[in-house]
Amino acid sequence: MKPVVLIVEDDQLMSDSLIKVLSGEGLNPLAAGTGGEAKKILESTVIHLILLDINLPDMDGLDLLKVVEETEPDIPVLVMTAYTDVTVAVNAMKKGATDYIQKPFELDELKVIVHKALENSRLKSELTTLKRSRKTEHTEIIGKSQKVKDLKKLISVVAETPRTPVLVVGESGTGKELVAAAIHQASDRKNFPLVKINVSAIPENLLESEFFGYKRGAFTDAKESKKGLFELANNGTLFLDEVGEMQHSLQPKLLRFLETQTFNPIGGIKEIKVDVRVIAATNQDLSQLVSEGRFRDDLYYRLKVMVIEVPSLRERREDISELIDLFLAMVNKELRKNVKSVSKEAKTILMNYKWPGNIRELKNVIERAVIISQSDTLNVENLPMELIKGEQVPQKGNFKKISEMEQDYIKKVLSFTTGNKSEAAKILGISRSTLFEKIKRYNLN
Template sequence: MKATVLIVEDEEDVRWALKETLSKKGYQVRTAATGEEGLDLARKEVLDLVLLDVRLPGMNGIEVLRHLKEEDPDLPVIMITAHEEAQPAIQAMKMGAFDYFIKTVDLDVLLLAIEKALETNRLKREVARLKAEQQSEAKMELFGVSKAMEEIRELIRIVAATPRTSVLIQGESGTGKELVANAIHAMSLRADRPLVKINCAAIPENLLESELFGYERGAFTDAKKAKKGLFELADGGTLFLDEISSMRLSLQPKLLRVLETGTFRRIGGTADVQVDVRIVAASNTDLGQRVREGEFREDLYYRLKVMEINIPPLRERREDIIPLAKLFLERLNKEFGKNIRGLSERTEKLLLGYHWPGNVRELRNVMERATILCQGALIEPEHLPLELRTSASLDVATSPESGDEDESLAAMERRHILRVLEKSQGNKSLAARRLNISRSTLREKLRQYGLQ
């Protein structure tokens, strides 16, 4: 989508010539004959650049520039004048004008300045976005040695080569859906354009539409100035819609229209806005089931899943657990200035035996905790959370050969503790180690089951 440029110029012939030139170059052009009219347009519309005459009837260009910069410091403004006066030029540049030209300037030179201003502003936004990403929680690349992850990486390479195809990523929370979206964008021809992300479940239902599509001035009570939505901010790039299943039914047709036509209207708007955006959506619930339940539109579902990527939970790709844990440990060693060499054999068994309801995210958190607590050369079981240390004993206690299949979980656990105590000849410290639990946990279990 070409940029929108406002021309504030009192001379009609100059205003017309500039508008014709810019329109032929594909820019959307708005015009104003006075400073007051220009400011009113700037407050009503979303502008990308302003061409501003210095000498205007009523409010002069320098005063208009001051108001524009107060309301939007990042808006590029190029000053134009019929007079070769140094003082206004110096004053305008100090106030944040991007450039300053005499009206007799060659139009090609002015066009180059406009393109440079727009590109500079785009780069500033991109740098700000990258800085914000670096300040957020560190993200690792998509990693795994399992066949399932190899297939996903290959699918990402194929999908990335088709820059317009919409993608639906499905998987439990913590499996790495956002990492897949990052990889698709980074490997595509859109990599140098914005990757804009939004969690649909994190935004109140009544605000999600304005976040996605923007709004015009006066569209609702607090809309004192027009605002671009995320679709416009992602123009040329990728929009990642996380937890798409939570989007309300009434908003889904508007998303479907963008997918089908590449156009939408801002809230309160009357003109269509054209965008070029690839949509990558993600869901931690079965979106097909949501369709069958009547909670998600079937036409939108099939439009989103032109390409579908399903990420298996960590418990279904156990060969990835230890390599991931070691990768996290390597990075956490650097972060915390530690030199932990690895995982003990008992720790590896516990990690492999756990069911990981929180998937890779939970594994990363467990490794961070263990790295902080570990003061030796290896991560030991005592550095792991209680649920991991008790899961192994429960697995043994609930195994088929341990007793009658109708026996309660508590009864099986009680019998298993008794057997381990007997094997340990009543030594509670040894029994606790064999059960992979702390002495205090064993003490509580003994009290609970009346074994003290």
């Protein structure tokens, strides 16, 4: 089956020539001249890639992008912008576009980014399937940096205390859940349950009964009593992930539990006493939530007594190498591959990247790279674009111009190939002539 590409473009001439090029590439192009038409096609047809012009007659292309991200987040979207529209391209990337191409573009360039986007999305779905079928989780905290040594020490100190609540904070993907598991394992509670719940994953109206359970007859549907998580975790540990998302009305009940180890099931008159250590985690700034009135200060102060900060990966780059080895070994085993090493250039990139998604991101990058690698060494080509480009999705308030990002990217790649332009063009995914043109334009010689 040919991949279906939806072209959303009001300029008929442009649209026709795109159809011609993409058909020639073995793809199945469909065209929509307006945002409305595009929406109709999306509702009725399976689409593998969208090529989106930002200037549409009936709506803003960015709004259409938003609709796609909400309804079909797996479809990659390539945005076409005018050369002058730098901010538009940046905005589009922030809103979830896969990549952008600036008009006027060379057809070669277009072909390359279309194929790359399709290939990436194919890999992604392959990966999801693989992950669903096999799952190995790692439970040891890896790293020799001072930060990790301190972290481990703190974990063992905390584990000694019988029921002090712990607040684990850190950016997404730093290993907060792993820290919670480590505390549980190192404590006297290790032979009892470690119960995990993600506060943001449960609808607000169900959370209280999940937590505390209910008694028969508490409400119409309560034909039997149900035990809550606090009771199920008795003698063990309860891990409350994303505690910052907890609804206001439930917070005093959690506080009461932390202070007395007792609670009332919904509809229950008798209070229940258990022995549970609560470990809460968040990647939000709770003090900020307190000042916004979204998190109760008394609960915050209770949780703040014992805080464990999990360092971001860029604060402990010296651990990256060991983590790479760990993930290589894990992924090789999982996927029955045999990728033995990482090339020097690829390693430099991995060591220098900012890792906004921290260890989880590193793990995903290695996994993806192993899948696409054709040899027993991971190369620069096996790494995703955003790593090579550096920080592709700009951080708040501090955008680099796209042309600057592109310059940096080209410079980096050229230095990896020690100036070899054919090689660099291959890595960059553009033709040699395009590369020469860009080198001239940016004065990179």
